[in-house]
Amino acid sequence: MICTAYSDYSWDKIIGRLGHSDRLLILKKPFDNVEVEQLARSLTRKWFLARKAEAKVSQLEEMVRARTQEIEAAQQELQQILSAATPLCVIDTDYNMQVLNDTFCALFGLSIDEANDKKCYELMRTSKCHTPECPLRTIQNDPDVYQFEVSREDEQGEETVCLATGTPYFKPENPLETNNSHEYFKNSCFPQAEGLMVDLPVGTYMISASRGPEYTLDQKVVEVLKNSELELVFKIDKVVDTEDLISVDSHMHTLNSDGSMTIAERIKSVAAEGVDVAISTDHNTLSDYAPVLNKD
Numbered sequence: 001m002i003c004t005a006y007s008d009y010s011w012d013k014i015i016g017r018l019g020h021s022d023r024l025l026i027l028k029k030p031f032d033n034v035e036v037e038q039l040a041r042s043l044t045r046k047w048f049l050a051r052k053a054e055a056k057v058s059q060l061e062e063m064v065r066a067r068t069q070e071i072e073a074a075q076q077e078l079q080q081i082l083s084a085a086t087p088l089c090v091i092d093t094d095y096n097m098q099v100l101n102d103t104f105c106a107l108f109g110l111s112i113d114e115a116n117d118k119k120c121y122e123l124m125r126t127s128k129c130h131t132p133e134c135p136l137r138t139i140q141n142d143p144d145v146y147q148f149e150v151s152r153e154d155e156q157g158e159e160t161v162c163l164a165t166g167t168p169y170f171k172p173e174n175p176l177e178t179n180n181s182h183e184y185f186k187n188s189c190f191p192q193a194e195g196l197m198v199d200l201p202v203g204t205y206m207i208s209a210s211r212g213p214e215y216t217l218d219q220k221v222v223e224v225l226k227n228s229e230l231e232l233v234f235k236i237d238k239v240v241d242t243e244d245l246i247s248v249d250s251h252m253h254t255l256n257s258d259g260s261m262t263i264a265e266r267i268k269s270v271a272a273e274g275v276d277v278a279i280s281t282d283h284n285t286l287s288d289y290a291p292v293l294n295k296d
Contacts, residue, residue, distance in 0.1 A: 001024075001025045001026070001027060002014075002024075002025070002026045002027070003026075003027045003028075003029070004026075004027075004028060004029065005028070005029040005030075006028075014026075025039065025043070027039065083101070086103060087101065087103045087104035087106075087107045088100070088101050088103070088104055089101070089104050089115075089120075091120045091136060093136070093140065095119040095120045095121060095136065096119060096120075097115055097116055097118055097119070097120060097123065098116075100112055100115050100116065107162075108123055110123075120136065124150040124151075124164065125150060125151050126148055126149060126150050126151070127149075128148065135148045135164075135166050136166075139166050147163060147164065147165050147166075148163075148164055148166065149161055149162070149163060149164070150162050150163075150164045188261075188265070188269060190268040190269070190271070190272050200224045201224070202224055202225060202226050203223075203224055204221065204222075204223055204224075205221070205222055205224060206219060206220075206221050207219065207220050207221075207222060207232060207234075209234030209236055210236065210272075210273075211236055211272060211273065211274055212247070212272075212273040212274040212275070213240065214238055214239070214240040214242055214247075214274055215236045215237065215238050215239065215240075215274075216236050216237050216239055217236070218234040218235055218236050220232060220234070246276045246277060247273075247274055247275050247276045247277070248275070248276065248277040248278075248279070249270065249273075249275045249277070249278050249279065250279045250281070251279070251281050252266060252270075252278055252279060252280055252281055253281065253282055253283075254266050254280075254282055254287055256282040256285050256287045257282035257283040257284065257285060257287075258283060259282070263287060263289055263292045264292050266278075266289075267289060267292060267293060
């Protein structure tokens with residue numbers, strides 16, 4: 001900014017010296033205080049929007065990098081399937097042959113293009129196809145290793161029986177994107193220092209570890225299979241200095257009105273989030289936390 005009552009330099013000379021720029025502002029005296037205030041507000045807003053745009057570009061670049069990593073990981077996984085010496089194929093829930101390796105195609109005497117146009121029951125015939133005992137449906141309903149016999153015919157019409165092994169193959173979905181309600185209903189637990197064992201039905205889960213806004217958030221997307229155990233370790237760091245500050249939650253509900261937790265669960269959530277002062281605000285009732293707090 002150039003603020004002056006007069007100038008020894010013409011506008012052309014100033015531009016010749018400084019160049020054309022949207023960052024150059026000239027304020028000539030006499031001026032009104034309101035003009036200066038408006039200029040300050042406009043420049044501040046302009047600076048804020050520029051920083052916001054930079055942050056958005058940075059966020060988009062990070063999303064592109066993350067997506068690129070996912071694609072590269074999928075390509076590596078696909079390459080492992082295609083290069084395996086064992087006949088391997090991936091079948092979707094509509095019985096379509098999605099991914100096949102050369103060994104699998106050689107077993108059935110087909111090219112990959114020919115095999116991709118077929119249903120699984122057209123290539124791998126079993127006595128259970130089109131029945132409630134369909135191997136694909138069985139694996140979907142009971143995600144575990146499943147073995148079954150399939151038959152194939154060679155060019156001479158001779159039939160060969162093979163033993164096939166099926167396992168569930170799927171990538172974890174992101175519950176925050178799919179909006180599956182079971183990931184959000186009654187989903188809080190409060191482990192002690194020694195950890196906590198939680199029983200979950202088969203499915204996909206987004207598991208988050210937090211301790212209030214003073215700490216970072218650690219999240220993991222996991223697949224829970226039948227008769228399997230997963231050991232999850234989360235790491236969170238304190239990033240906000242709250243020395244000499246008190247954390248207050250002045251609006252808290254329980255099942256006594258329209259909340260989703262009992263008083264005991266609410267107290268645990270308060271402790272887990274690092275809240276120092278909790279204020280009960282259940283509608284049309286007085287919820288006393290003291291009896292629960294005083295329990296051994």
